[in-house]
Amino acid sequence: MSSLILRGHGSALILDLSGDTPAVVHWGADLGSDAPAIELSTLPIPHSHNDRAQRQELVPQGSSGWRGRPALEGHRAGGVAFSPRLRTSASRAIGHSGAEITLEDAAAGLRLVVELSLTGEGMLRTRSILNNTGSDDYAVDALRSVLPVGTGAAEILDLTGRWCREQHPQRQSVRQGTWLREYRHGRTGHDSSLFTAVGTPGFANRTGKVWATHFGFSGNHETYVEKTAAGPALLGSGELFGPGELVLSAGGSYTTPWTYAAFSSTGLDGITEVFHRWMRGRDGHPTSPRPVVLNTWEAVYFDHRLDQLVELADRAKEIGVERFVLDDGWFMHRRNDLAGLGDWEVDPAVWPDGLAPLIEAVTSRGMQFGLWVEPEMVNEDSDVIRAHPDWISGPGGGVVPEEWRHQQVLDLVNPEARQYVYDRIDALLRDHDISYLKWDQNRDLTEMGHDGAPSTSAQTLAAYRLFDELRRAHPSVEIESCSSGGARVDLGILERTDRVWASDCNDALERQTIQRWTQAILPPELVGTHIGPTTAHTTGRTHALSFRAITAMFGHFGMEWDVRELEGEALDELKQAVGLYKRYRGLIHSGVAVHGDIADPAYVLTGAVAQDAASALFAFVSVATSFDELPGRIALPGLDPAATYRIERIFPTLTDPFNDRGNVEWIDGGITATGVYLAEVGLSMPILNPETGILLSLTCEN
Ligand code: DGJ
Numbered sequence: 073m074s075s076l077i078l079r080g081h082g083s084a085l086i087l088d089l090s091g092d093t094p095a096v097v098h099w100g101a102d103l104g105s106d107a108p109a110i111e112l113s114t115l116p117i118p119h120s121h122n123d124r125a126q127r128q129e130l131v132p133q134g135s136s137g138w139r140g141r142p143a144l145e146g147h148r149a150g151g152v153a154f155s156p157r158l159r160t161s162a163s164r165a166i167g168h169s170g171a172e173i174t175l176e177d178a179a180a181g182l183r184l185v186v187e188l189s190l191t192g193e194g195m196l197r198t199r200s201i202l203n204n205t206g207s208d209d210y211a212v213d214a215l216r217s218v219l220p221v222g223t224g225a226a227e228i229l230d231l232t233g234r235w236c237r238e239q240h241p242q243r244q245s246v247r248q249g250t251w252l253r254e255y256r257h258g259r260t261g262h263d264s265s266l267f268t269a270v271g272t273p274g275f276a277n278r279t280g281k282v283w284a285t286h287f288g289f290s291g292n293h294e295t296y297v298e299k300t301a302a303g304p305a306l307l308g309s310g311e312l313f314g315p316g317e318l319v320l321s322a323g324g325s326y327t328t329p330w331t332y333a334a335f336s337s338t339g340l341d342g343i344t345e346v347f348h349r350w351m352r353g354r355d356g357h358p359t360s361p362r363p364v365v366l367n368t369w370e371a372v373y374f375d376h377r378l379d380q381l382v383e384l385a386d387r388a389k390e391i392g393v394e395r396f397v398l399d400d401g402w403f404m405h406r407r408n409d410l411a412g413l414g415d416w417e418v419d420p421a422v423w424p425d426g427l428a429p430l431i432e433a434v435t436s437r438g439m440q441f442g443l444w445v446e447p448e449m450v451n452e453d454s455d456v457i458r459a460h461p462d463w464i465s466g467p468g469g470g471v472v473p474e475e476w477r478h479q480q481v482l483d484l485v486n487p488e489a490r491q492y493v494y495d496r497i498d499a500l501l502r503d504h505d506i507s508y509l510k511w512d513q514n515r516d517l518t519e520m521g522h523d524g525a526p527s528t529s530a531q532t533l534a535a536y537r538l539f540d541e542l543r544r545a546h547p548s549v550e551i552e553s554c555s556s557g558g559a560r561v562d563l564g565i566l567e568r569t570d571r572v573w574a575s576d577c578n579d580a581l582e583r584q585t586i587q588r589w590t591q592a593i594l595p596p597e598l599v600g601t602h603i604g605p606t607t608a609h610t611t612g613r614t615h616a617l618s619f620r621a622i623t624a625m626f627g628h629f630g631m632e633w634d635v636r637e638l639e640g641e642a643l644d645e646l647k648q649a650v651g652l653y654k655r656y657r658g659l660i661h662s663g664v665a666v667h668g669d670i671a672d673p674a675y676v677l678t679g680a681v682a683q684d685a686a687s688a689l690f691a692f693v694s695v696a697t698s699f700d701e702l703p704g705r706i707a708l709p710g711l712d713p714a715a716t717y718r719i720e721r722i723f724p725t726l727t728d729p730f731n732d733r734g735n736v737e738w739i740d741g742g743i744t745a746t747g748v749y750l751a752e753v754g755l756s757m758p759i760l761n762p763e764t765g766i767l768l769s770l771t772c773e774n
Contacts, residue, residue: 075110078169081194081346083335087171088113088127092159093136094173094186095127099196099283100222100335115303126302128220130186131158131175131200140300141250141308144184144202145213153180153210181206186217193349196333204320212318216294216310217331221283224272225305228297229340230265231589236577236610238262238558239589246270246305252296254312258481258517258528260290262559266593268295269343270305277667278339278709285309286347286593288563289329291532307333314526329564340592341710344665347593351566352662358550358570361657362597363394363440364650365630367510370578370609372634374401374408376422382433387636389437391643392650395630396434397442397510402427405454410478414450414457416496431505442508442552443500447493448535449479449514456492463489465517465531468524476515477556484534485522494538501546511539511569513555532564539568552600561590571598571628578604578632579611580623581763584676584695587627588667596680597661601627603649605634615763617642618724621649622691622765626660626678629653645726652723652767656680656689663688666710674698674762677706685712685747686772692757693765702734705754708770711747715772719743719755723767734759744773 074090075097084102088095088110097113115126122137132138135157147154158175161183165171170189176182183203190196198217204210226246230253231239244251253268255261269275271282287293287309295309309331318326332350336342351357366388372380381398388396404419406412412419418426427443434441450457450464452475457464465483466473473480484490500506520528539551553560553569557576566572574590577583583601590599601624607614624630631646638646660680668677674697679690690708711717720742736758737743745755758766 076163076165076171078171078188078190078196080169080190080192081349082337083190083194083196085188085190085196087130087173089160089163089173091127093127093133093175094130094160094163096130096220097128098222099219100281101337118302121302128303130173130218131184132218132306133158139302140298140306141216141296143200143216143218144182146211147213148206148208148210153182153206156180156182158182158184176205178205181210191350193353194334194346195350196335197330198333199328199330201325201327202320203325204322207322209322210320211316212320212326213313214310215326215328216308217328218306218308219283219285219331219333220304220306221270222281222335223304224281225270225283226273227271227275229269229271229275230267230295232263232265233558234262235556235559236575237582237586238561238575239266239586241589246297246299248299248301250296250298252294254294256292256312256518257559258292258520258531259513259555260560260562260565261516262556264559264562265295266561266590267343268297268307268309269340270297270307276339276669277341278669280339282336282340282343283307284334284336284343286332286563287329288332288567289532290535290560290562290564292528311529313529317526317529332563341666344592348595348665351563351595351598358597361654362571362628362661364392364653365395365397365442365600365602365628366393366635367397367399367602367630367632369399370605370632374406376401378423378429381430383636384634385430385433385437385439387638389439391635391647392654393439393631395440395442395508397444397508398427398430399444399510400446400512402443411451411453413446413479414454414482414493416445416447416493416500427504435505440507441505442510443504443506444510444512445497445500446512446514447497447538448482448484450482451479453478460489465520465522465527467519467521473519476518479515481515481517481520481531483522483527483531484538485527485530490534490538494541497542498545501542501549506549508550508552510552510554510573513560515556536564536568543568558586558590561594566594566598571600573600574627577608577610578602579608579613580604580615580620581613581695582611583623584693587623588676588678591626591665595661596627596665599627600630601625602630602632603646604632616724617645617649619693619764621646622693622723622767625649625653625656625767626680626691629657641726645724648725649723656769659687659689664710668707668709670706672698672700672703674700675703675706677708679708679710681710685710685715688717688770690768690770691765692760692768694760694762697762702759703757706757707752707754708750711750711770712772713746713748713751715747716744716774717747717750717770718773719745720769721766722769
């Protein structure tokens with residue numbers, strides 16, 4: 073087999089298997105049924121270079137002349153086998169869009185299998201399996217998945233952040249060198265970029281060629297863009313191991329996490345479409361309508377009192393809430409965040425009759441009951457750690473890591489510790505009518521160790537196992553992945569959870585950015601989006617309810633606020649927002665996500681267009697004051713150009729976020745326009761006050 077083409081949903085990967093190592097001829101647009109001759113892509117041999125023609129290696133290695141980051145780094149005792157000469161020994165197509173390529177180095181005792189598949193949704197997935205075929209230990213320092221991108225990629229976009237400011241974009245040019253992001257948090261990390269994209273200059277939401285990857289793992293990892301003098305940029309990713317962390321004994325093997333990749337010739341929204349479609353097609357992707365949530369955290373914090381929580385449940389019911397989640401503070405000794413983690417029993421000091429009276433109050437009002445847990449963590453001030461101080465994970469020799477939010481990591485690699493926490497959570501789920509767990513994880517794992525050796529990778533897999541076993545035992549319980557907000561958002565954790573908490577920041581202005589970029593790869597139904605208190609607890613900003621509601625609408629909607637304080641028009645407006653979410657969630661959670669390219673950074677346009685383009689919902693919001701006097705005409709992209717749409721402003725209706733003079737004629741009665749007009753000319757928008765927005769519903773009339 074001299075070449076192999078994988079294709080799906082308009083993109084293709086063409087592999088050259090004619091040489092002694094596999095190479096990528098093309099990753100980008102599908103070129104049709106004929107593979108271009110390999111010779112067309114052959115490059116000359118530059119001066120001061122090894123004496124073979126340059127190719128875009130799928131498994132870059134020093135032994136074939138590669139001078140950048142190699143795919144595999146490792147060695148045997150004394151540094152032996154430090155430079156693998158992995159050469160193709162077999163390759164086979166799997167189905168119509170998969171491939172498995174085997175490379176071997178018999179002398180070094182190594183076999184590497186690279187798996188690739190390009191799905192019908194256009195998702196390219198790859199991972200590698202390394203086998204130690206030698207007779208002694210082989211220490212793996214790194215095993216990376218690498219994809220060379222196509223011609224013209226000149227700009228990098230990735231995301232970064234911190235607590236309460238996750239997933240903010242940063243851009244730069246592709247230059248010679250390596251743009252390396254290392255995440256040593258032991259969890260995915262607040263600064264972890266959900267994707268790394270490279271694209272043609274100025275690529276935007278709806279324009280430009282873009283190549284993007286995501287690394288689906290929740291432990292230490294690296295992602296990078298590398299450009300050497302030898303050729304185009306590469307996108308790479310892999311786990312980050314501590315010294316001696318991964319040693320394969322004779323016959324042992326290691327499988328990397330999946331790297332997910334997508335190509336788009338229609339800007340970032342094309343990447344989003346691939347990820348959303350693929351994720352929606354997964355087994356286990358939530359299919360039931362995403363219930364309206366009320367979470368108690370910013371409503372009552374640790375102040376748990378049955379009578380007040382029942383009042384809250386009453387109000388929740390009245391508003392239309394469908395899932396009531398009791399957050400942190402219900403278990404033994406947990407009056408604040410100094411104590412109790414690990415003691416997973418209901419505290420009779422606060423709950424003399426257990427959780428049953430609250431659960432009964434919630435479920436009898438027709439709502440599901442959800443509960444907060446943090447199974448991977450312990451407080452030193454807890455009964456479990458007083459009994460088992462050695463269950464704290466650390467560097468060994470009895471050294472206890474520094475506390476972080478007053479807590480330590482439970483060593484899940486220790487089977488007894490893992491069994492203990494499994495039994496506790498299992499018992500909770502058996503003994504109570506709990507439909508949902510908010511599974512939190514509130515510290516970086518900075519010195520993870522088991523028996524004196526680094527164990528971050530093993531801890532991550534042990535945590536995955538804990539999720540998997542609890543899910544198997546309680547298949548109807550949904551789980552949210554929370555990690556001090558959005559510090560564990562990745563496709564690894566989403567294989568075993570039903571949604572993520574994107575951020576602890578409920579400030580709608582901050583959420584506009586956090587949600588936009590989290591949803592660049594995660595469909596909105598997987599992203600928790602709550603209306604927070606009128607004045608945001610994490611920023612002190614005050615926003616109109618309508619702006620908070622519009623922002624929360626594009627996600628898995630809920631509220632995290634003491635809604636007992638609402639009355640009159642505000643209460644009506646919240647009920648209206650809940651009603652709108654219920655009416656439009658089917659569209660938001662199945663539609664195509666679209667993002668406007670608006671030159672003025674003061675405005676943001678977010679939309680969900682039905683797959684058949686027969687209806688759409690758009691939020692047009694102002695996120696700042698503008699240099700310009702008015703927003704002008706704003707293009708509504710993604711519609712059927714030939715269709716005629718009725719456009720109506722559906723929210724807010726009680727209080728307008730714009731003054732009379734800045735209004736547009738259609739704002740009350742609606743207007744009709746064709747898809748092509750809306751895309752090319754745009755819709756004249758009202759002058760919005762900063763940090764307000766409007767919600768537009770579009771329905772096809774023909
Ligand atoms: C951090 C989470 O992100 C919050 O939503 C809340 O659950 C607290 N932990 C509780 O301790």
